[in-house]
Amino acid sequence: MTANPVAEPSPAKPDPNAQTVTSVRHWTDTLFSFRVTRPQSLRFRSGEFVMIGLPGDNGKPIMRAYSIASPNWDEELEFYSIKVPDGPLTSRLQNIQPGDQIILRPKPVGTLVHDALIPGKRVWFLATGTGLAPFASLMRDPETYDKFDEVIMMHTCRTAEELTYGRELVEALEADELIGEMVAGKLKYYPTTTREPSERMGRITDNLTSGKVFEDLGLEPMNPATDRAMVCGSLAFNQDVMKVLEGFGLNEGANSEPREYVVEKAFVGEGV
Ligand SMILES: Cc1cc2nc3c(=O)[nH]c(=O)nc-3n(C[C@H](O)[C@H](O)[C@H](O)COP(=O)(O)OP(=O)(O)OC[C@H]3O[C@@H](n4cnc5c(N)ncnc54)[C@H](O)[C@@H]3O)c2cc1C
């Protein structure tokens, strides 16, 4: 009698969408950034997002939307991430190390792209928390400075520590040999905190409606003839800032119908 052949466990197939982590930096207890290899065939517009993830315990990958924080000319891809304590993905993703692999589906999409705005003189990048990520890409893209005379980056977090990734990015950009000259005089960075005293404080919505930001930066108030805006934050922030932008006479656009401003959610859900 011949024994039943026992099926050998099939070796795990390498995921065709696997990318290798090249560096990781932790900014706070709840924020980190990391870089991965870029698939050779991946083309994207600065400001777009992709699905990234890790293999799940049941073999089904856990995938989430992530804005690409690096500009489209970069050889690698950078991401800026929250750490949600019990989050299915980020409770594990926060432990990645250089040499580890993540899954990246190379199908970039999104509305925070230059193509979705009509031409203008000034562009306002309005972000809360990790909503900075798409602007980390757009601020490093020369197209932004070709298209606009002034680029105003408003970023608001609860604490000063949470602003560090953005602050260091802007400082590096200003010091950069290639793009520094292009950025000089055009990029106006306006970081604020809301729950910790700092040099500049207040919600983006309040600083726009009160006119404080225009006063501080010596700028004319927003005007639909000259100003364009891109928004990325929590649902509540997006909804409130859209009302402010509409109040200045700006209208929402999309890839299919470019207008004066565009919006994307930084995350889905009510709170960590
Ligand atoms: C278009 C788009 C782009 C995104 N880009 C990014 C990005 O660049 N960086 C990033 O960290 N996340 C981004 N997210 C959120 C991301 O998809 C995941 O939700 C996040 O990685 C947490 O995954 P999780 O499985 O650990 O927890 P989830 O189950 O996905 O989330 C649990 C809860 O945590 C809160 N939460 C999730 N993400 C955030 C966040 N970023 N900031 C504050 N609270 C949050 C929400 O309340 C959510 O209900 C994006 C989401 C969308 C829709």
Ligand SMILES: NC(=O)c1ccc[n+]([C@@H]2O[C@H](COP(=O)([O-])OP(=O)(O)OC[C@H]3O[C@@H](n4cnc5c(N)ncnc54)[C@H](OP(=O)(O)O)[C@@H]3O)[C@@H](O)[C@H]2O)c1
């Ligand atoms: N327990 C904690 O210590 C702790 C710390 C950080 C985050 N969290 C949780 O994590 C989740 C995400 O936190 P987060 O700090 O990334 O995002 P967040 O709560 O959306 O706050 C980010 C920034 O956006 C501002 N903001 C929020 N809603 C706004 C609105 N409608 N209009 C204008 N500005 C607005 C906040 O100002 P305000 O400060 O004025 O709200 C804050 O400066 C939150 O739901 C929170 O519960 C908890």
